[in-house]
Amino acid sequence: MEKHYKLKNILTHLIESVKKQDFLVYFRKISILEISDSHVVFGTVSSFMKDNLQAKFNTLVLEASQKELGKKITSISFLVDSSIDNPSNTNAVDCQEFYKETLKSNKIADKKSRNSVSPIEQKAGAHMRYTLNNFVVGADNQLAFSACEAVSKNPGKSYNPLYIYGDVGLGKTHLLQATGNEILKKYKDKKVAYTTADKFITEYVTAVKKRNVERMREKFREIDVLVIDDVQFLSKKEQTQNELYNIFNLLYDSNKQIIISGDRAPKELTELEPRLRSRFEWGITVDIGKPDFETRLAIIQEKAREKEFMIPQEVAEFIAANVTENVRELEGVLNQMIAEYELTGNTPSLTRIAAKLQKLSFTTDLLGESRSAARLKNTRTIKSYEDILDAVSQHFGIEKEGILGDNRKKEFMIPRQVSMYLLKTKLNYTYERIGNIFNGRNHASVLYSCNKLEKIIKKDKNLLYEVNAIKDGIGI
Template identity: 40%
Template sequence: MGKYALGVCPHVVHGKSFWRKNINMKQVNYDELWRSVLGDIELSISKANFSTWFKNTKILVIEDTNVVVGVPNGFAKEWLENKYQSYILQALRTHQPSVSTMHCAVYNPQEVEAQKNTVQSQPQSDTKTRSTQKQSAPPHNIPTGSPRVQTQVMLNARYTFDNFVVGDHNELAKAACHAVCSDLGHIYNPLFIYGKVGLGKTHLLQSIGNHVRTQDAEKTIVYTTSEKFTTELVNAIKNSSIDRFKAEYQKVDLLIIDDVQFLAGKEKTQEEFFHIFNALYNLNKQIVISSDRPPKAISTLEERLRSRFEGGMIVDVGQPNLETRISILQTKALEKGFYLSDEVLRFMSENIKNNIRELEGALNRVIAICDLRRQEPTQELVEQALGEIIKNNTKKCV
């Protein structure tokens, strides 16, 4: 496994001198090698995946035949090791044939860069002075005392990345959401997620908000719907407080707007949203938007807003296949403390195909009937409980 098997570069966590020595002696060679490797990988995978997972990566150290690749967060570590290890190894061996294995380690790019500059600008014998300087350095994330608006209480804590079931239909969308959380305002801004009703868009939006709030309680997060935004705007106009309304929105670090398609046709709302969007974007504040259709398909949407939406990352959430529906249904049932046999899971998933929300509604109906009758959820009972729902689904599929 090697001494970095835990996935965190020891220097970053424990402050050992090992990494400083490597920076001073070999980092230039590592950088040149990694640039060549990235050039090969970029030709083999999609641009979106390359930007998401390989940004801020580098070789930390080559130890014998093992390469340790530094990544900025645990999400990138998991994906590079599980999804792209073969690509990385193939590219590494093209330029360094002796390489046999690789794994990833989470590191702090800012800390490593600062240490590299320290080593290059100070004599090696000045260890004591460097230690003193490091201890006296100002801590990160000191509150500035600037005023903050209250986070809008529309986040539901039960929506997280951990309980979001991933399949081929939503894999890229979830990856993009993870990437946004790791570097707000810089990787994909805006992030535009679209898909039909009930496929998990709101779950992803809520997961972003909950994750950021957990990681940094100082961040100001606003999660709202386009309809609620419109209502607030109308009230602000009536109360002659439009300037305060815009100022409050322009203070946020993360703005999440659900169902943005309902802005279509509302000229005044679109105008004010455009100004808020521009202000946040110019300050590198993150904007995440969802819709039931891509920007180009939203009729009566102002062209300047459409252009802004299309200037970021657009990902879709499609229909889950049978295996994913089974997995989602099982997860939802277990969350409710309810057990379904494999037979019942498959029956429900085969007959309810439209969207996840309808599948969850069917589950709630089955649970209610089982509780009422004090019976186990056999396939016969489930068929009776869901007869009308299944009949309607069959009509829609014809």
């Protein structure tokens, strides 16, 4: 029983330093097999779990063991305990049950209270994993990132308010929370409030019911930085909009920083009050676009690094080439791949990820043709614009130099327009970037070519077929 008692104390220390999800997944069930003068042997349910604990949590488990057993413990190891599921094994602990019990008995110190901050500040620090350092910067989010960086250095002085907009899953929440976290880190005396539009609505409705709206205003008046995510959800909430208008004025007049995100530019949020929309535009408005191939690849590699997961380069490139909509989808595919590895031991491969995308993805492309990711298994990975140019060149039987050149004959114009169109719609390259590839053509010229091809393929089914054939051949 002494081992059981010591193990529980070690686990209590671990809960303080290990994320809840990691604790419940990786520790699951554990025992102490042996305690010697300087070494502890832990038992696990399987060799797979043993390897993961050894690779990912060895240092943390050693530190927790030293807190309980003293610095004399200099090493630990993990072995498979064949009797761990036996009811008579009194040294084993079910970590899921233990976690619940520990929460109930208040053995875990609330991390928020340990920071000695107000309830508002706690919200800003709730997701400390979001930082400006681990935000992957690309061509389509560079301006938004730079604006957030500037605001974090001089809150209330540079770009106030800061309004960031873009589609779902492109990193707005990461940037907002990272900026709040950066301000808290640089300015220990600042109070930062992070909230979503939905939470703001709930807080206001509750304040109205309890007749303490003024108290709510006082709370917001005390903060130095207000961060509001997904402001579009305030649509048709007239009273809540009015309250935000009042709070906005209070903070702005006091030179307090305001950071807002939405899915559209302020002028397009037509269901918000005009006076509120106009205030959102008082500072700087920046957008976040869909990441291009290089940025998607960098995001996958960064997320894998954060999760301490080794992903083969060819698999990372395959995902980046075929999961193109947003960052959230990229991370979702990566998480499923990690889960499969942790549960089955299957290492990532092109075959497995193609099968995974087949199950997860069924999209309609911009040309109106529905296609399943099942086709991806038989296609090659797109790494750069060169791959698209090679595919178009091969399909139409002309040299790449002809596609990139200035010859205005139809046999060159069509392949050139197809190439530009695919670079824009499938690799999310900017018009400027495409222009640079095509010997310095300007933005307007590339835009015209893309629009021209889109109009042609709506009428010319033969050309539409050819474009789809190129896409199928390269897996986009």
